[in-house]
Amino acid sequence: MKLELRGITKTFGSLVANDRIDLVVEPGEIHALLGENGAGKSTLMNVLYGLYEPDGGQILLDEQPVTFDGPGDAVAAGIGMVHQHFMLVPVFTVAESVALGHEPTSTGPAGLLDLQSARRRVREISERFGFDVDPDAVVENLPVGVQQRVEIIKALARDARVLILDEPTAVLTPQETDELIAIMNELKQAGTTIVFITHKLREVRAVADRITVIRRGQVVGEASPESTEAELASLMVGRQVSLAVDKRPADPREAVFVVEDLSVLSPAGTAVVDRVSFTVRGGEVLCVAGVQGNGQTELAEAVLGLVPAAHGRILLDGSELSRLAVRDRLRAGIGFVPEDRSTDGVVSSFTVAENLVLDLYDAAPFARGPAMSPARVHDNAQERTAEFDVRLTDVQDPISTLSGGNAQKVVLARELSRPLRLLLASQPTRGLDVGSIEFVHRRIIEERDKGTAVVIVSTELDEVLALADRVAVMYRGTVVGIVDAADADRDVLGLMMAGVPLEEARQEASRHHSSLGEADLTAGSEGGLT
Amino acid sequence: MSSQGTGPDTDQDTRSAPQPARGGDVLREIVTGNAVISVLAVVVAMAVGGVLIAVADSGVRGSSTYFFARPGDTLVAAWRAVSGAYVAMFRGSVYDWQAATFAAQVKPLTESVVYAIPLILAGLGVAIAFRAGLFNIGAQGQIIVGAIVASYVGFAWDLPVVLHLLLAVLGGLLAGALYGAIPGILKGRTGAHEVIVTIMLNYIALYFISWILKQQAFNPGRTGQRSPAVEGSATYPLLVPDLLVPGNSFRLHAGLLVAILATVFTWWLLERSTLGFEIRAVGANQHAARTAGMSVARTLALTMAIAGGMAGLAATAQVLGTERSLTAGVAASIGFDAITVALLGRSRPLGTFLAGLLFGALKAGGFLMQSVTATPIDIVLVVQSVIVLLIAAPPLVRSIFRLPAPPARRRRRPRAARPAGGPSQEVTAP
Numbered sequence: 003m004k005l006e007l008r009g010i011t012k013t014f015g016s017l018v019a020n021d022r023i024d025l026v027v028e029p030g031e032i033h034a035l036l037g038e039n040g041a042g043k044s045t046l047m048n049v050l051y052g053l054y055e056p057d058g059g060q061i062l063l064d065e066q067p068v069t070f071d072g073p074g075d076a077v078a079a080g081i082g083m084v085h086q087h088f089m090l091v092p093v094f095t096v097a098e099s100v101a102l103g104h105e106p107t108s109t110g111p112a113g114l115l116d117l118q119s120a121r122r123r124v125r126e127i128s129e130r131f132g133f134d135v136d137p138d139a140v141v142e143n144l145p146v147g148v149q150q151r152v153e154i155i156k157a158l159a160r161d162a163r164v165l166i167l168d169e170p171t172a173v174l175t176p177q178e179t180d181e182l183i184a185i186m187n188e189l190k191q192a193g194t195t196i197v198f199i200t201h202k203l204r205e206v207r208a209v210a211d212r213i214t215v216i217r218r219g220q221v222v223g224e225a226s227p228e229s230t231e232a233e234l235a236s237l238m239v240g241r242q243v244s245l246a247v248d249k250r251p252a253d254p255r256e257a258v259f260v261v262e263d264l265s266v267l268s269p270a271g272t273a274v275v276d277r278v279s280f281t282v283r284g285g286e287v288l289c290v291a292g293v294q295g296n297g298q299t300e301l302a303e304a305v306l307g308l309v310p311a312a313h314g315r316i317l318l319d320g321s322e323l324s325r326l327a328v329r330d331r332l333r334a335g336i337g338f339v340p341e342d343r344s345t346d347g348v349v350s351s352f353t354v355a356e357n358l359v360l361d362l363y364d365a366a367p368f369a370r371g372p373a374m375s376p377a378r379v380h381d382n383a384q385e386r387t388a389e390f391d392v393r394l395t396d397v398q399d400p401i402s403t404l405s406g407g408n409a410q411k412v413v414l415a416r417e418l419s420r421p422l423r424l425l426l427a428s429q430p431t432r433g434l435d436v437g438s439i440e441f442v443h444r445r446i447i448e449e450r451d452k453g454t455a456v457v458i459v460s461t462e463l464d465e466v467l468a469l470a471d472r473v474a475v476m477y478r479g480t481v482v483g484i485v486d487a488a489d490a491d492r493d494v495l496g497l498m499m500a501g502v503p504l505e506e507a508r509q510e511a512s513r514h515h516s517s518l519g520e521a522d523l524t525a526g527s528e529g530g531l532t
Numbered sequence: 533m534s535s536q537g538t539g540p541d542t543d544q545d546t547r548s549a550p551q552p553a554r555g556g557d558v559l560r561e562i563v564t565g566n567a568v569i570s571v572l573a574v575v576v577a578m579a580v581g582g583v584l585i586a587v588a589d590s591g592v593r594g595s596s597t598y599f600f601a602r603p604g605d606t607l608v609a610a611w612r613a614v615s616g617a618y619v620a621m622f623r624g625s626v627y628d629w630q631a632a633t634f635a636a637q638v639k640p641l642t643e644s645v646v647y648a649i650p651l652i653l654a655g656l657g658v659a660i661a662f663r664a665g666l667f668n669i670g671a672q673g674q675i676i677v678g679a680i681v682a683s684y685v686g687f688a689w690d691l692p693v694v695l696h697l698l699l700a701v702l703g704g705l706l707a708g709a710l711y712g713a714i715p716g717i718l719k720g721r722t723g724a725h726e727v728i729v730t731i732m733l734n735y736i737a738l739y740f741i742s743w744i745l746k747q748q749a750f751n752p753g754r755t756g757q758r759s760p761a762v763e764g765s766a767t768y769p770l771l772v773p774d775l776l777v778p779g780n781s782f783r784l785h786a787g788l789l790v791a792i793l794a795t796v797f798t799w800w801l802l803e804r805s806t807l808g809f810e811i812r813a814v815g816a817n818q819h820a821a822r823t824a825g826m827s828v829a830r831t832l833a834l835t836m837a838i839a840g841g842m843a844g845l846a847a848t849a850q851v852l853g854t855e856r857s858l859t860a861g862v863a864a865s866i867g868f869d870a871i872t873v874a875l876l877g878r879s880r881p882l883g884t885f886l887a888g889l890l891f892g893a894l895k896a897g898g899f900l901m902q903s904v905t906a907t908p909i910d911i912v913l914v915v916q917s918v919i920v921l922l923i924a925a926p927p928l929v930r931s932i933f934r935l936p937a938p939p940a941r942r943r944r945r946p947r948a949a950r951p952a953g954g955p956s957q958e959v960t961a962p
Contacts, residue, residue: 308822329825338823346823349816360813361824364806372805 003064003080003163003195004029005050010059012045019045021219022059027164032186032196034210036203038238038435042219043199047166050197051083052076063164082157086169088149092142096152097121099141100159120159127158131188146293147178151185164195171205175293176463176496183209201238203231204464239436247440249447252471255284258455259424264314266300266479274300276479277314282424282455287446289470289487290459293499297479298459299341302428305457306338307331318423332361335423337449339413339430341459343406347413350402354394355383357401358416382419390415391441407438414445425449428459443469463492477501567883570876572929573922574890581915582614585907589613617907624900625893635777640896642772642784646854648892649787650675650846650866655873655884656798657712657842661726662879663802664835665815670715670730671843672867673737678708678844680744683851683858686762688749696765697852701790704848705841711737712840713833720829726836734867742860750858759858768853787849791885794845798881801838811835843867872916875923891916 005027012020019042027033037043048054050061052070060067063079070076073083090099101120107113124137133151141149150170157165167186171179186196186209200206206213206227213225215237223237259282266275275297282288290298303309305316307328316323323331332338340346348357359368359379367378383397390411394404401409410430417425430446431439446469450456460466466473470487475498483504485494493511498504586592592613595605623630625644631637654671661668682704691699715729742757744750750759768785802808810831813821818828850862873891877883898912922929929935 306823327825327827328822329827332825340823342819345817346819349813349820351816352813356809360820363809369806372807374804374806374809376804 004062005164005195005197006062006065007046007050008060008062010046010049010061011057012042012049012054013057018219020049020056023216023219023221025214025221027195027197028212029195030190030193031211032190032198032209034198034200034206034213035216036200036206036213036225036234036238037216038201041216041238043216044168045219046216047083047168047197047199050076051081051166077160077162080161080163081166082154082160082162082164083166084150084153084157084168084170086172088153090141090149090152093140095138095140096135096144096155097124097137099152100124100137100156104160123159124155127155131158131185131192133185145178146173147175147181150174150182154185154189158194162194164197165189166197166199168199169201170198171200171202173294175499176492177500179205203234203238206234207231235436247443247447247468249469250451252286252450254286254471255453257281258284258319259457260315260317261301261305262315262317264301264304264316265312266297266304266309267312268300273312274479275304278476278479278481279314280474280481280484282457284423284453284455285450286471287450287456287458287469288484289466289473290457290476291463291466291470291473291495291499292461292476294461296476296499298461298476299428300479301476302338302341302426302457302459305331305426306336329361335421337417337420337422337425337427337454339410339417339425339427341428341432343410343413343432348401348409351400353383353398354387354392354401354404354412355379355397357412358383358386358397358419360416362416362420386415386419387412390445405435407434407441410434410438410442414442418445418449422449422454425454425456426459427457429461430458431460431462431465439465463495466490466495467492475499483507567878568935569926569929570878570883570887570923572933572935573876573919576922576929576932577915577918578618580918581911582618584914585614585617585911586610588908588911613905613907617901617905617911620901620904620907621894621897623897623904625897628900635782639782640900642782643896644889644893645788646783646785646892647895648888649785649791649853650849651869651873651891652791652885652888653787653794653846653849654843654866654870655877655888656794656881657708657839657846658870658874659877659879659881659884660798660802660811660842661835661839662874663815664811664832665818666716666719666726666832666835666839668712668715668730668836668839669727669871670712670733670840670867671846671870672863672865673730673734674708674712674840674843675847675850675863675867676737676741677711678704678840678847679851679858679862680741681707682844682848683759683762683862684750686766686852687760687857689766690763691765693765696763697768700762700766700852701845701848704844704851706844708844708847709837709841712843713837716833716836717829719836720832741858741862745858745860757860761857762852766852767856768849783854785849785853787853790845790849791888794842795881795885798842798884802881807831807834843870846870869916872920876919 007023007025010020010023011018023042023046035043035046045054049056052073052075061070062068068079070079091102094102097117097120100123101115101117106116106119108116121137124135127133128135133155135148135151135155141152144152154165170182174182186198189196198210207229210227213227213229213234214221215223215225215234217238217240222240225234225237262279264275264278265273268274278301280288290301292298300309304311307323307326311324318334318336321334323334326334344350349360352360356379359382362368363374368375368382380397386392387394387397392404392408392411392415394408401412404412414430425446427446431442434442446456446458458465458469467487467490470490472484472486473490473495474484475482475495477499478501482498482501485504491511494504494507497507497510502510589609591609592606595609599606624640626641628637628640631639654675657671657674658668682700685700685703686696689696689699711733714733715724715726718724718729719726745757745759752760768787770780770782771784771786771788772780772782774780802812810821810826813824813826814828814831821831822828846866847862850866851858855862869891873887874884876890877885877887894912894915898909901907901911902909
């Protein structure tokens with residue numbers, strides 16, 4: 003089915019999320035929609051899926067103009083969408099999930115639920131495209147990659163001929179990404195049109211037939227998959243960008259931060275962090291890599307004291323932290339950049355100035371006894387925002403008026419404003435634009451060069467490879483292995499993220515390169531990126 | 533549920549998009565929305581009250597039987613009824629130009645203030661709790677407990693003039709604070725919901741006061757449900773001195789100064805103190821507060837103690853100011869009206885002060901309105917209820933007055949769902 007968007011405009015108040023966007027997707031092609039976070043990709047797709055009503059413009063399917071009052075209309079017209087975070091009920095089986103929303107019922111007055119036909123449908127689609135999904139498996143027991151296939155089956159079961167995949171690889175390991183790419187190619191062969199939303203240059207080049215780049219709500223250009231990553235990046239950002247982090251080799255000093263045999267239990271009593279040990283020296287960056295949900299979050303929270311450690315020791319400069327309150331750990335010299343900035347990092351209704359003292363408000367010079375000094379808080383905010391180049395109109399505005407990148411700079415400015423022994427940052431560049439990512443990375447390396455021990459928890463392999471001096475890979479709560487960044491390559495790390503021990507991963511990686519690893523090699527020969 | 537804005541790589545623009553507000557956001561808007569809505573809510577409530585006054589008026593009903601023949605009669609009668617009632621209310625609450633002496637002319641205003649004092653104090657208690665994200669339904673119980681202790685100190689102890697009052701006030705304050713701290717501590721330690729705990733504590737206080745009024749210490753003469761009168765040394769001094777006014781009948785007492793001081797203190801606490809910073813941070817985002825090293829449990833307990841202390845002060849205005857003895861009905865409905873006062877005042881100290889004055893005026897004016905125009909005083913209750921209703925539904929007020937919607941705030945994003953198969957068994961976004 004041919005999909006055409008003509009002059010789609012969508013505004014939210016004064017924000018123009020989509021500005022006269024034209025897009026033509028030919029039948030049976032994989033069309034990548036590339037753009038930074040906040041560029042307007044998701045808004046556009048939500049318009050297409052009937053979630054938003056456009057303020058202007060037209061949607062045409064096979065040259066026929068259509069209007070959607072809701073996702074129901076879009077689904078009926080043959081559009082399917084796989085959201086970045088899946089819309090599945092954990093305790094349902096695959097067949098039940100697929101039936102949900104248009105449950106097949108038996109004919110006759112009783113109208114009983116007919117799961118048999120749903121099961122049949124799942125099996126049919128699964129076999130046709132080589133999905134390998136059991137209709138009777140319970141969703142919560144399936145790996146993420148398979149859950150994603152369930153979402154795709156859901157769309158196909160409703161006869162989707164245009165499939166929108168919104169950031170589908172965000173939660174996948176590189177190997178799972180490979181499998182997804184294979185599935186996308188199968189679907190393409192069968193004539194399904196695919197719109198693939200992403201901001202990852204590598205994937206676009208590996209899979210797309212055509213690429214449309216969106217910046218600030220406007221289409222800024224089309225590109226072919228033969229374009230280099232640097233070309234795509236500059237098109238996406240609007241200027242030349244350096245994808246590599248400029249850093250000197252680490253100059254590691256004495257061991258500063260030691261985790262010994264640390265275990266953390268989930269509320270249900272299972273070990274989410276399982277006997278993890280590592281040492282970080284002053285002046286080096288240890289990246290904790292892994293697919294989201296393998297215990298990294300809990301590890302970081304346990305280090306700060308937000309969740310109790312069930313077992314093991316946490317040592318900073320030789321002194322035990324495990325029994326200290328969060329406040330005392332911060333005072334001992336831990337700088338903490340939380341994974342979820344908007345939930346844990348800032349109070350969104352507070353002013354920028356208040357957020358800049360969120361963990362310093364009761365210490366001199368901001369407070370004397372029980373009284374705070376608004377003037378000092380204000381002055382501090384002026385200094386910090388200037389130093390960290392935070393773009394804002396007034397430090398007394400709520401931080402919710404700032405973009406994600408600027409809010410993250412506020413968090414970083416706060417944490418780096420006191421003398422640190424350990425900087426612990428989780429997903430420090432999640433949701434940021436390329437310019438902010440450069441800035442955050444540079445500040446992290448600067449902090450390292452001051453002799454601070456740095457731990458970065460990241461699920462983005464690009465970030466890990468850019469920042470790390472050493473990489474610890476976590477899988478199901480354990481550290482699979484720790485490798486020097488010099489020896490770490492994408493394929494080996496990818497296999498380790500799936501739980502393969504280091505040595506095996508090395509052997510397997512040498513036998514077979516993943517397609518993204520190959521893209522890596524070609525990219526390397528093209529322009530020395532990564 | 534839609535999928536917007538959940539994960540690491542979602543476009544930010546979906547966050548600023550209009551989407552149904554979550555429960556916490558709704559409560560926050562109700563509790564701390566803007567002052568315009570408050571003022572308009574009062575206007576609408578008065579209009580609704582006016583309609584009811586007209587409907588209840590016998591003259592209007594009489595003329596409405598021939599409405600289609602002479603609609604003018606009905607409208608004139610309605611205008612007379614409504615304006616008469618509200619004019620009487622104004623005379624009873626602010627300034628009575630028909631009274632003979634100047635003293636009698638301004639007395640209604642002082643009466644309004646007398647009714648307002650406990651409402652302001654208890655309202656501040658509710659407002660402080662709101663700012664920490666706590667719904668303090670327990671002002672009623674905290675007032676009762678504060679009143680028991682303040683009155684006991686007032687009538688049973690024999691102390692020098694200034695000290696006696698100070699100790700009685702302090703007793704009320706501490707008793708209220710301790711009683712208020714209970715739900716705060718339980719919430720911080722065990723997560724017990726403060727609404728349920730405070731409601732239950734209200735019942736406990738209610739039955740406790742009935743019981744204690746039957747005890748020898750509080751009821752030595754077995755005369756009934758009233759304690760001995762509070763000693764003169766423990767009462768709030770009257771603010772209008774006898775020598776100024778012949779036949780002084782002004783009840784305005786120094787509790788007003790306490791209310792003003794408490795309002796200023798609350799402002800300082802919330803806007804200028806480290807504890808206030810913690811209260812606001814915990815109220816706005818507990819996760820961020822905890823991550824920044826604040827002790828959420830401690831903050832919740834302290835907040836509720838301060839809230840209870842304010843209610844205890846409200847109790848002293850009753851037992852040491854206007855009533856001057858303890859009765860089972862000492863708290864009247866102050867503890868519940870205080871919730872409305874805090875809501876109308878948007879949990880801001882000055883707003884709560886003004887809202888308390890308004891409610892005091894409604895109460896004082898209601899009496900004269902009833903006696904002069906035979907309009908039932910229940911109209912006041914209706915007006916108060918409509919105010920609550922409108923404040924709880926800001927979009928309704930906005931649509932009545934065609935106000936623009938507030939700028940879409942960026943919503944907190946829920947935590948990203950974790951994939952299955954890993955150690956965490958949470959699976960997908962619901």
